[in-house]
Amino acid sequence: MMELVTELITGKLSDAPSEAKILYSNINATSMEIQVTAPISPAYVRSSPIDSPKKTCTAVESKQFFSDSNRKRRQCIVCRWEGKYPTEVTDYCVIHAVCLCKGYFDSEPAPYMCPQATWTCWVKSHRIYLQKQLFSTKGRVRKTSQLYQLKLSLQQQPQATHEQGRSVVRQVDL
Known part of the structure; x- marks a missing residue:
């Protein structure tokens, strides 16, 4: 637990337990390096990273x-x-x-x-x-x-x- 707190304070925390990137994980990173995944919903499915999510029956x-x-x-x-x-x-x-x-x-x-x-x-x-x-x-x-x-x-x-x-x-x- 102390390790996580230390990484959070120093700004070196890059991966959360859910393996999703935290937006403030690397202060020196450029905007191209930060990737935020789209929210997952049972109604919306993304066929490729470029396309926007589309409604599908689930x-x-x-x-x-x-x-x-x-x-x-x-x-x-x-x-x-x-x-x-x-x-x-x-x-x-x-x-x-x-x-x-x-x-x-x-x-x-x-x-x-x-x-x-x-x-x-x-x-x-x-x-x-x-x-x-x-x-x-x-x-x-x-x-x-x-x-x-x-x-x-x-x-x-x-x-x-x-x-x-x-x-x-x-x-x-x-």
Whole structure:
């Protein structure tokens, strides 16, 4: 500890424990020698040292954003949209502010669903549903989207046929 204090007082401290340069480490250094790293954020990624950071979608565990009392907010919005049991073990997309799981369900997709059944919910959301503007920025379904209108029209058609065919009363003996 005394060594660090001595280096700080004399101005010879060049590396911090995190191995990041301290700006006042070498008083005699020229401005070309001092390099400050860009702040690291899960939403911004720098492809090269010359380019500026760009926004990219990154997954962060949803429990870090929502507490146990907000379990419903952690549910996968794609699973809920496709009529599957909404998974609570999800990842939070920092850019789009939605919770998505990384599981997939091999089943026959409906016309309002993503046609690729082998894709994960994360991929479905970013490649299909967000491009078609199905979800709002808070993860709610937009009722003005074409996919919602298609799902609504398909759900209303079978109800009329089921109501006509209900003439059998069942009795269950226990």
